Amino acid sequence: MNLPATIDAIRALTSALPAGNDEAAAEAARRQAVLTKPAGSLGRLEELAVFLARWQGRAVPGLDRVEVLVFAGSHGVAARGVSAYPSEVTAQMVANFAAGGAAINQLARQANAALKVIPLSVETPTADFTRAPAMSEAEFVQAVAAGMAAVGEEAQLVCLGEMGIGNTTAAAALAAALYGGDGAGWVGRGTGVDDAGLARKAAAVDAALALHGAALADPLEALRRVGGRELAAIFGAALAARLRKVPVLLDGFVASAAAAPLRGLDGDGLAHALAGHVSAEAGHRRLLRHMGLDPILDLGMRLGEASGACLAVNVLRSALACHGGMATFAQAGVSEG
Numbered sequence: 001m002n003l004p005a006t007i008d009a010i011r012a013l014t015s016a017l018p019a020g021n022d023e024a025a026a027e028a029a030r031r032q033a034v035l036t037k038p039a040g041s042l043g044r045l046e047e048l049a050v051f052l053a054r055w056q057g058r059a060v061p062g063l064d065r066v067e068v069l070v071f072a073g074s075h076g077v078a079a080r081g082v083s084a085y086p087s088e089v090t091a092q093m094v095a096n097f098a099a100g101g102a103a104i105n106q107l108a109r110q111a112n113a114a115l116k117v118i119p120l121s122v123e124t125p126t127a128d129f130t131r132a133p134a135m136s137e138a139e140f141v142q143a144v145a146a147g148m149a150a151v152g153e154e155a156q157l158v159c160l161g162e163m164g165i166g167n168t169t170a171a172a173a174l175a176a177a178l179y180g181g182d183g184a185g186w187v188g189r190g191t192g193v194d195d196a197g198l199a200r201k202a203a204a205v206d207a208a209l210a211l212h213g214a215a216l217a218d219p220l221e222a223l224r225r226v227g228g229r230e231l232a233a234i235f236g237a238a239l240a241a242r243l244r245k246v247p248v249l250l251d252g253f254v255a256s257a258a259a260a261p262l263r264g265l266d267g268d269g270l271a272h273a274l275a276g277h278v279s280a281e282a283g284h285r286r287l288l289r290h291m292g293l294d295p296i297l298d299l300g301m302r303l304g305e306a307s308g309a310c311l312a313v314n315v316l317r318s319a320l321a322c323h324g325g326m327a328t329f330a331q332a333g334v335s336e337g
Contacts, residue, residue, distance in 0.1 A: 001149075001244075003149060004144065004148075006137075006141060007220055010141065010144055011220060013239060013243065014239065014265040014266055017242050017243070017266055017269060018242070018243065018245055020054035020245065020271065020272065021053075021054055021056075021058075021245075022054070024053045024054060024058055024059050027053070028053035028054075028059045028061075028323070031323065031328075032049065034328045034329055034336075035322070035323075035327070035328055036326055036327050036328065036332050036334050037326070042319075042322060045315075045319040045322060045323075046319070046323075048274075048316055049061070049320055049322070051247065052157075052316065055245055055246065056156060056247065060324045061323075062320065062324075063157055065155055065156045065157075066112065066114065066157045066159070066313055067113065067152050067155045067157070067158045067159065068108045068111075068113045068114065068115045068310050069150050069151070069159065069161070069237055070097065070117045070161045070162060070306050071119075071120060071146075071161075071162050071230035071233040071237075072163040072230055073090070073120045073126070073143075073164045073167070073229035073231070074090050074122045074166075074228075075087075075125055075164060075166030075167055076125040076129070076134070077126075077134075077204055078125065078166030078169075080200055080204050082166055082169040082197065082201045082204055083165045083193065083197070084190070084191040084192040084193050084194075084197065085191050086165070090163060093163050094119045097117040103307050104161070104310060107307055108310055111313040111314055111317075113159065113310060117163075118146065118147075118150050118233065120143055120146060120230055121229060129170070129204075129208045129211075129225060129226045130211060131211070134224065135225075140223070140232055143229040143232035143233050144232050144233065144236035144239075145236060146233050146236065147233030147234060147235060147237040147238075147240070148240035150233070150236075150240075151237050151240040151241050155244075156247075157246065157247050157248075157313070158237065158249070159251065159276065159306045159313065160248060160249070160258075160309065161234075161251040161252075161255055161304060161305050161309055162230045162254050162255055162304055162305070163230070163304060163305055164228055167230065167231065167254050168188060168190035168191075168254060168281060169204055170228045170231060170254075170257075172187045172188075172257075172283060173205045173209070173226035174227055174231065174257045174258070174260070175260070175283060176209055177209065177212075177226055178219060178222060178257075178260050178261065178264055178290075179287070179290045182202070182205070183201065183204065183205030183209075186205060186282075186286075187202050187283070188253070188281040188283055189281075189282070208225075219260075219261035219262075219264030220261060220265070222264075223235060227258065230254075232258070235262060238250075238258075238259045238273060239262060241272060242262070242269070242272050245272065247272050247274070248273040248274070249275075249276040249312055249313065250275050251277070251279075251307065251310075252277065252278075252284055252302065252303075252304055252308055253279045253281040253283055253284040253287065254304060256275065256287050256288060256291065259273060259291075260287070260291055263292075270293070273293070274293065274296060275291075275294065275295040275296065276296055276306075276310070276311065276312035277296060277297035277298060277299060277301060277309070277311065278298050279301060280300045280301060296315055297311060299311070
């Protein structure tokens with residue numbers, strides 16, 4: 001895949017997104033109709049099997065090659081006291097991922113998924129977006145391209161997540177830019193900030209909205225101006241997956257906000273994506289409603305790291321185990337109702 005070198009090139013890629021395979025989806029639905037169970041009795045598991053069939057282009061899809069991509073970035077806005085943790089935790093957690101000590105290491109192993117951690121200049125924070133655009137055009141394009149390049153050629157499913165102190169503030173600013181509202185309506189406690197920290201987060205979002213103004217009407221500009229490198233990379237990975245017709249599982253608030261500009265550029269831009277879970281982070285449920293995504297899991301999680309998305313892989317595996325492994329009425333000699 002040729003990687004974009006300009007914002008215009010990124011925009012051009014989003015203007016010609018491929019559709020899923022309707023024939024494969026229809027064939028999968030027909031199979032569901034003759035499996036040894038009452039019609040619809042497996043609920044959403046049946047829908048998930050058909051969804052995977054549509055995007056993998058085969059009636060009986062598989063999950064032999066699942067990738068979990070965790071992008072890490074540092075944020076200049078963190079200096080405004082919007083996190084309960086210092087900025088250096090981002091780099092420290094990248095080292096923890098490499099050592100196998102984080103939650104996502106355990107969850108990826110449990111889901112039989114390949115974990116890739118991609119740090120994006122974590123030693124250099126983005127600009128404070130209350131004072132200037134978070135990224136220059138060159139930095140933004142580079143981050144998007146890094147996300148696109150991270151999606152493996154043979155991936156059958158990609159889980160997208162992040163690590164970045166300050167990035168729930170960036171996600172709140174991006175959500176407000178895309179869907180309206182103010183800082184107080186979108187920010188949450190993130191890493192566990194107190195009331196004063198929550199107020200600082202809301203003020204940072206409001207300051208960013210005031211500074212960047214009408215420029216935020218363009219989804220790509222919104223992502224460049226109030227996002228971060230890891231958010232831009234998640235957008236790039238979601239775009240690359242769509243161009244390859246690879247289904248995607250989004251993690252929590254930050255990953256969802258990062259992917260949302262793709263839907264802003266094309267109303268069906270996230271047709272290949274599922275919400276792995278709904279986070280406990282304030283604003284995520286509201287954001288998913290705007291994005292038209294129904295979360296698979298609701299477990300009160302708010303860790304990030306693609307943890308919720310990775311956990312949902314196990315649900316997808318169960319859906320496919322039933323879809324591919326169950327007998328049909330004819331095979332089992334069971335009378336149909």
